[in-house]
Each structure stands twice: as C-alpha cells, then as structure tokens.
Amino acid sequence: MSITEDQARKVAHLARIAVDDAALPALARELGSILHFMEQLNEVDVAGVEPMTSVTPMRLKRRKDQVTSGSMADRILSNAPDAREGFFAVPKVVE
Amino acid sequence: MTKPNSLTIAEAREALRKGDLTSIELTEACLTAIEGAGALNAFVHCTPDMARDMARAADQRIRAGEATAMTGIPVGVKDVFCVKGVPSQAGSRILQGFTPEYESTVTRNLWDAGAVMLGKLNQDEFAMGSTNESSCYGPAVNPWRGPGGTQLTPGGSSGGSAAAVAADLCLGATGTDTGGSIRQPAAFTGTVGLKPTYGRVSRWGVIAYASSLDQAGPMTRTVRDAAIMLGAMASADPQDSTCADLPVPDFEAALTGDIRGKRIGIPREYRVEGLPDAIDALWRRGAEMLRDAGAEIVDISLPHTKYALPAYYVIAPAEASSNLARYDGVRYGYRARLSQGDGITEMYEKTRAEGFGPEVQRRIMIGTYVLSAGFYDAYYNRARKVRALIRRDFDQAFAAGIDSILAPATPSAAFPLGSVDKGDPVQMYLNDVFTVTLNLAGLPGIAVPVGQDAQGLPLGLQLFGRPFEEGDLLNQAQVLERAAGFVAKPDRWW
Numbered sequence: 001m002s003i004t005e006d007q008a009r010k011v012a013h014l015a016r017i018a019v020d021d022a023a024l025p026a027l028a029r030e031l032g033s034i035l036h037f038m039e040q041l042n043e044v045d046v047a048g049v050e051p052m053t054s055v056t057p058m059r060l061k062r063r064k065d066q067v068t069s070g071s072m073a074d075r076i077l078s079n080a081p082d083a084r085e086g087f088f089a090v091p092k093v094v095e
Numbered sequence: 096m097t098k099p100n101s102l103t104i105a106e107a108r109e110a111l112r113k114g115d116l117t118s119i120e121l122t123e124a125c126l127t128a129i130e131g132a133g134a135l136n137a138f139v140h141c142t143p144d145m146a147r148d149m150a151r152a153a154d155q156r157i158r159a160g161e162a163t164a165m166t167g168i169p170v171g172v173k174d175v176f177c178v179k180g181v182p183s184q185a186g187s188r189i190l191q192g193f194t195p196e197y198e199s200t201v202t203r204n205l206w207d208a209g210a211v212m213l214g215k216l217n218q219d220e221f222a223m224g225s226t227n228e229s230s231c232y233g234p235a236v237n238p239w240r241g242p243g244g245t246q247l248t249p250g251g252s253s254g255g256s257a258a259a260v261a262a263d264l265c266l267g268a269t270g271t272d273t274g275g276s277i278r279q280p281a282a283f284t285g286t287v288g289l290k291p292t293y294g295r296v297s298r299w300g301v302i303a304y305a306s307s308l309d310q311a312g313p314m315t316r317t318v319r320d321a322a323i324m325l326g327a328m329a330s331a332d333p334q335d336s337t338c339a340d341l342p343v344p345d346f347e348a349a350l351t352g353d354i355r356g357k358r359i360g361i362p363r364e365y366r367v368e369g370l371p372d373a374i375d376a377l378w379r380r381g382a383e384m385l386r387d388a389g390a391e392i393v394d395i396s397l398p399h400t401k402y403a404l405p406a407y408y409v410i411a412p413a414e415a416s417s418n419l420a421r422y423d424g425v426r427y428g429y430r431a432r433l434s435q436g437d438g439i440t441e442m443y444e445k446t447r448a449e450g451f452g453p454e455v456q457r458r459i460m461i462g463t464y465v466l467s468a469g470f471y472d473a474y475y476n477r478a479r480k481v482r483a484l485i486r487r488d489f490d491q492a493f494a495a496g497i498d499s500i501l502a503p504a505t506p507s508a509a510f511p512l513g514s515v516d517k518g519d520p521v522q523m524y525l526n527d528v529f530t531v532t533l534n535l536a537g538l539p540g541i542a543v544p545v546g547q548d549a550q551g552l553p554l555g556l557q558l559f560g561r562p563f564e565e566g567d568l569l570n571q572a573q574v575l576e577r578a579a580g581f582v583a584k585p586d587r588w589w
Contacts, residue, residue: 015416015463016423017456018444027460030520034461037521038405041477044484051479052486054337055307055537056294056562061336075196081430088425093439 003032099124101263104168104320111157111167118157118167121266122150122211125169128264129213134589137249137259139174139232140182141214149211156209164347165327166209171259171268174215175222176311177300178202181212185302186220186230186252189450190428199300200332201269201311208327213265217255220452221419222276222304225526226515227254229454237284237509238262238585239552247509247552250280256314257284261585267315267324271301273308274407275530278542281314282504282555285544285583287576288314289321289569292562293537294339296325297332305414306337308407308534318543318573322346325565341563349566354574355389359558360497364400365529367506373548374503381501381545381556384578385571395497397488402481403532408524409465409478410535415455416462422450457520486536493561499571500559503529504542508552529557539565541572544581553583 008028012019019027054060077083082090099121102110110116126146129138146169153167172178175185177195184190198206206212217235219227226248227234235258237249249258253270257280260268270277272290281288289312296311303309313324326346332338361382366375386392424430424446431445451459465474492500506528515523533540539562542555556575560568 011460011464011467013444014467015456015459016420016440016443016447017451017459018441018448026518030457030518031461031464033519033521034408034457035464035474037524038409038465038474038478040405041402041409041474041481044399044402044477044481046477046480046484049480049483051476052483053479055486055535056292056337056339058294058339061333061340063333072196076426078196079193079427081424081428090425091433091437091439091442 003028003035100128102266103317104266104315104323105317107168107266108164112162118150118153118211119147121167122146122169125213125265132262132264132589135236135238135258135262136233137217137235137255137262137264138171138214139217139255142181142212146211146213149206153209153211163208163327164323165205167211168266169211169213170205171213171216171256171265172202173253173256173269173271174218175271175302176202176269177302178212178215181215183215183302184231185222186218186232187451187455188231188429189422193427197300200297200330200334201301201328204330205327210327216259216268219252219254220455221302221415222252222271222273223415223454223458224251225275225279225523226512227251228512229452231452234512236512238589239284239509240585240588241511241552242550244588245511248283248512250283250509252276253314254280257281257286257288260284260286260314260316262589267313267320269311269328270314271309271311272534273304274411274527274534277312277314278504278530278540278557279526281542282544282553283509285553285581286314286316287318287321287541287543288312289325289541289565290533290539291325291329291565292539294337295539295563295565296329297335297338299332299334303418305411306418307414308411318569318576319347319350321541322350322569339563344566346566346569349570350573351570352574354385354571357390357498357571358393358496359385359390359571360393360395360492360500362395362397362400362500362502364397365502367528371507374506374554377546377554378501378503378556381575384575385501388574388578393497395492395500397492399481399484399488400532403485403535404524404528406478406481406485407527407531407535409474410482412458412462413466413475414462416459416466419455419459422447453517482535485532489536489538498561499568502557502559504555504557505529508548508550508554533559538562539568541568543572543576543579545575545579546581547583553581
C-alpha cells in the first residue's frame, strides 16, 4: 500500500505533529514501507477468530466507587509548563 | 577479593547479613563505579544523596534483624519508572523537567523491601527501539567492545539497565519489556533479563508505551538474582486493574536444580532463513545442556510465529498513539515556544514535533493511521485476531504437555552503534523477530547468557514459560546458566 503526500499530511495532523511540507515525501515513503510490511497479515486465515481484547483470561477487577484521594491541585500543577491561579494555562481557545 | 559492586545480589545479601559488608560500603562502591563510567552513558540521573540515606536506613534495618532479601542492595531504575522527586522522562525530550509527584508501584515495592536507589538509567525514547539510539540523552554504550575497540549498542530499549548491570555499576536494575526490551539487551551484554507474565508486575507509575504488552522485570547478573529481585518487584496492585490478584510465590525457593522430566519445546519456526551459524550452534548446544540435565527435548510448531512481527508493529503503535496523546504541552514536560497568533492546535503540533524524536513520531503516526476510520478493521482488528492465533499456538503447545520453549534471544550478537539504517524502519524492526511473540502471548520469558561468538561477544538463549509459572521457568533457566558456565566479563576500557 502506498501513501500519498496528502494522506501523510492528514495523518500528521490527526496525530497533532507538525510536519514541514518538504518532509512529507519522505514521511509518505516510510509509512508506506511499514504498512507494506504489515500486509503480510492478509495471508492469515482469521475467519471466526475473535480479536484479542485481553491477554490474561481475567475479568477486570472492580473497586468501590469512592473518593480515595484529592485536594492536591498544587502538586498536580507543579509540573505544568504554565500554571496560573490554580489552573493550567494555554493559548486562547475561543475568540 | 571481589569488589563489592561486582557481587551478585545473593552474595551481597550474605555478606550484609554476616556483617562482612555494610550497605553504605556497597553503595559507595557502586557510586564510585558510576562516576568512573561516564563513557557508558548508562546512568542519566544519579541520586547519590538519596542512595546514601537509603543505605544508612538499610544498615539499621539489617542490624535490627528486619532485613528482606533486597535490603541494602543498590539498584538502578530505568528512566521509564516514576520515582518521586527524581527526573523521570522515559528518555524523551517531551518530558524534560518532569519530576513525578508519585512513586511507581515497582519502585515503591523495591524501596519498601530496603533496596537502595542509585539513579535513573538510559533507554530508548518511550522504550521504542532496539539500540538505545533514540534516547534524548544519546545512546548508552555496551561495556563489551567489538574488534578494534568498536563501540557497540547495549541493545534496547533497556540498554542503560543492561550496560549498568554488565559493567558492575549496580547489582541489579529494573527494565521494561514491550517487544523484547529486557531480553534483547540482556543477551547483548551477557546478563540475565526476565520478562514476567503480563499482570505479574504492576504497571502503575511506569510511563506507558503499549499497555497490553508492557511488563516490567528484573535485569541481573544471575538467574538467582532475577528470582530474588522479581520477588521484591511483583505484587497485586489496586492501582493497576490488569495486575493479577495472585500471591507472589517465593521464586528463589523454586530453584531446585532438578528439571528431570520437563518437556522443553524447540519451535521449528524460529529456525529462520539467514540465522547465523553461531546462533544456530548455540541453540543446539543449549538444547543438549537441558537434555543432559534430564529434560526431554521435543520439536514443536508455533505456526503463526512469522506473523508476530507485523502484528506487533500494528498493535504497539496503535496503543502508543493513544497513550502518547497525553503529551500536549499542557500538564507536564516540554512546551514549544509559540509564534504570535499561534493557537492551541499550533501549540500541540509544535510541542509534539519538537518534543518527540523521529522514531516515536513515526510510531504515533502509524498508530494513528491504523486506528483511523476505514482502516481500523483492515489493520488493527486483523492484527488482534492474529494475536489471538499466536496465543493459541502457545496454549496448544502447553496443552500437549510442553513445559517451556527454548529459542535464540536475538538474531545476532551486539552490533556497532550507528550501523542500523534509520531510514529503513522495517530493517530495524527485524531485531525483535525472536522476542515479540512472547509479549503478544503475555507469557513469561528469560534471556540467559550461554556462549560467545567468534569475536568474544556474548550470546543468549531465551526460555518461554507457562503463564504465572515464573518459578518453574527460573529453575530451568538456572540449570541452563549452570551448564553453560558463562563467566566472561567485558575488559574495563571506560
């Protein structure tokens, strides 16, 4: 399967990674070669096979729905690149 | 006398208990070794003050007669584990400056057992890679050198851990294994690396790559040490719903040395085209050693082996693209400098372009593609169906009475840094051909050093075990280790 430059641009945007137009042909080639490698999977007869959802045959654990921690806004914000007045700060989202 | 930092965990435990050695002496020996090993680039954040405090506390605990098997033992921690107050960036620029406010369960368990924290160890960025070259710190270097002093990769992604253990900078180290990242570097450095059953060890506080495949484990100089360290790392954990609610057995007690009657499978699909003679010969020798110890060697078939690598390179990037969506420049780590008029989308896109390295970007984009509308069934669901068939291959082998499976750990010995063409990702992924099946099947596996190639570089074999039977697996691995008698150490050049 080959990937066009437009498809490469679209996937980069979906992944929220800035890619220069000049880098798109190389990116398209790389992604294409990886997807080509994956196409070996088409040789396998998977009729009637359920996709694996969990590698261990265990039922996910349940826990009580209760508050176990909280009141630590300062610790949560301590690693933020920009935090002000108890909030994460980001560029303006709404005009 | 052996230098303290060159002791095994079992030997150090004995010396500490007898009072022949204190943890502070042992810790100082490791800190000195680390200081002199800058050329290996194994430790990327050293924590000497923390180490000394923990060593003093361990000495008190030992004197009070309250020691566990790991009390006073200095260890290194792969950068991917969150350690409270210590930079933890998974080898990525995007987590530059991130200092966790919380502790991973694995490291919490180790500190509770009395282990001593020496520092954080180098790795491929977000554990994606087999050479350590995708690290934001630059690659860790293998203490073993090639002909003419060529610098070799220690493997990856847990390359810093493997280099540190092989060079006697610490007595043991934590690693994580998503597609072979514990076992391949162990094989490249002549050390032991154990990937436990998925769910044996908690993933809480381990920076995620591919959540259905990631599993932490010990990297040590001997199989016995792996048994000791796994015992301290493993636990049930309410913080990780995929962590098994099973008691942690005494893995060391399983090391009886008796493997008579065990049926060990040799999977014919691992005899791949182009397998070097040295690896093939090593594999046959390993099988003979186990047969001589009383095991029955049985040829088996795992028919879907060939499809493990393409299935892995769909599933792992798909999960990575989702897990790594959290690095957006808002809550922690790196944020790009923005231009006038840039909005939040530009902030995300620039931050991720500057913060992630090329291999991580590539895997995020592949993952995004295979999960996108119109391709989900063709790639992601098909890969998950193939994954079910790969697991079924193993289940059928175990149901037929096979106790474990012997295979090469890697298709070659360690190779020179910079020798893999980064423009050809598929070629790079072929390094993982013998290791990824195990992660897809969620099984435990261990790499053991068994021999050396013509250049004197270490070569390893791996054993795969039944789910949650790490004790039995370790016992067989120790028999192999003893029969192989691998004692070579790299010459100190660093």
